[in-house]
Amino acid sequence: MISKNYDVVVVGSGVFGIWSAYKLHAAGKRVAVVDFENPAHHLSSSGGESRVTRCSYGDVETYTEWASRSISDWQALSAKTRIPVFHQVGVLRIHKKNDESVMASTRMLERYEIPFTVLSPSELREQFPVMQVRDDEAGFFEPQGGALMAKRSVQLLAANLAQSGVVFISGLVLPIQQQQGYKGSLPSVTTVDGDRIDAEQFVIACGPWLDQVCPDAMAGRLFVTRQEVFFFDTNVNATGALPVWSDLPFYGFPSFEGRGFKIANDTHGCFVDPNTMDRNASNEGEADVRAYLRDRFPAFANAPLSETRVCQYENSSDGHFLMDRHPGFDNVWLVGCGSGHGFKHGPAVGNHVVDLINGTKEPLELFLLESKRLQQDRIVL
Ligand SMILES: Cc1cc2nc3c(=O)[nH]c(=O)nc-3n(C[C@H](O)[C@H](O)[C@H](O)COP(=O)(O)OP(=O)(O)OC[C@H]3O[C@@H](n4cnc5c(N)ncnc54)[C@H](O)[C@@H]3O)c2cc1C
Missing domain, CATH: 3.30.9.10 (D-Amino Acid Oxidase, subunit A, domain 2)
Incomplete structure (x- = not known):
């Protein structure tokens, strides 16, 4: 039994788990992180070299806001180390002229006063001669976007957390079953080695393994x-x-x-x-x-x-994240379904986890478990 009176145990040390742990720790919670491997290991979804960050998401305001707010956290993390975490070289989207989603993005970025430039085919050819551009195409450039060094950033954040006292536990957490509950709550998670880890609250951020750790809740939804x-x-x-x-x-x-x-x-x-x-x-x-x-x-x-x-x-079925209470336990939070665009939002995901755990915000409709279907029908760009 590992019982250290943790406020929150985060299972999973990918980008969602590590930023959740970081923000919870910053909010004064006693936090432990459990993973069967090192943060951003080679099999995890956060283990790649680089990930795009951009704020344009058509008319989906939450992602524009979250991506934009996350930038300062990424910059701060990048500033802490001599090895860059964030190459802020801008992001260029090539698209057909009058693309509706790009037009929606321009309206949203204007509202949030996020800088962007629209480029004509000749401007594109002049600035980026290595690209072949057709006359019916255009460019949409976000100078604040760029490349996040994915694996490195997660590992640096984890090292930072370990130095500031957050406990990292090595272990494969067994599937969480309904019968483990007591009066509607989960008292502990158990590892394959038989360790039971107690906490008041649990954040399950197991990426592509989320359905293996929470099979009842996810049941065909990943x-x-x-x-x-x-x-x-x-x-x-x-x-x-x-x-x-x-x-x-x-x-x-x-x-x-x-x-x-x-x-x-x-x-x-x-x-x-x-x-x-x-x-x-x-x-x-x-x-x-x-x-x-x-x-x-x-x-x-x-x-x-x-x-x-x-x-x-x-x-997820629709491409939106999952950030919701486990239907079987009032103290277990499912955090995942990055759906190929989650990395950039790590810091904002962490902030939202703090709000959910403190009860200062309700789960967002976009991210509810009940909105996830058993067949894929992606709507996120
Ligand atoms: C090729 C590729 C390109 C992408 N491009 C972008 C991009 O350009 N921009 C962007 O924003 N996003 C992008 N993404 C998406 C983004 O990388 C993912 O959404 C994000 O990394 C998911 O993080 P996670 O923390 O949810 O999962 P993971 O990083 O997979 O972390 C899950 C962790 O849970 C642990 N775990 C699982 N089961 C257990 C268990 N039973 N016990 C203990 N620990 C467990 C795992 O070991 C792992 O460390 C891309 C993804 C891929 C694969």
């Missing part, structure tokens, strides 16, 4: 998809001053820290189990990316592949 990422060995000078860019379904990053020009396809892959999925990128995936390169970045079409990664999105 869609874990296989996603491939490719890095190409391009001449850095050839990429020019490229920002992070999105050109859906493809998106990518200039080479940071010599890693290579990164491209990924945001289209959801097949359903997988994060423990057993094939983590080798496919020839088909590479061929799709190269076909895209030929069209948009012809100079890089034959660039040698320098690295690949295969990770997973932990999607």
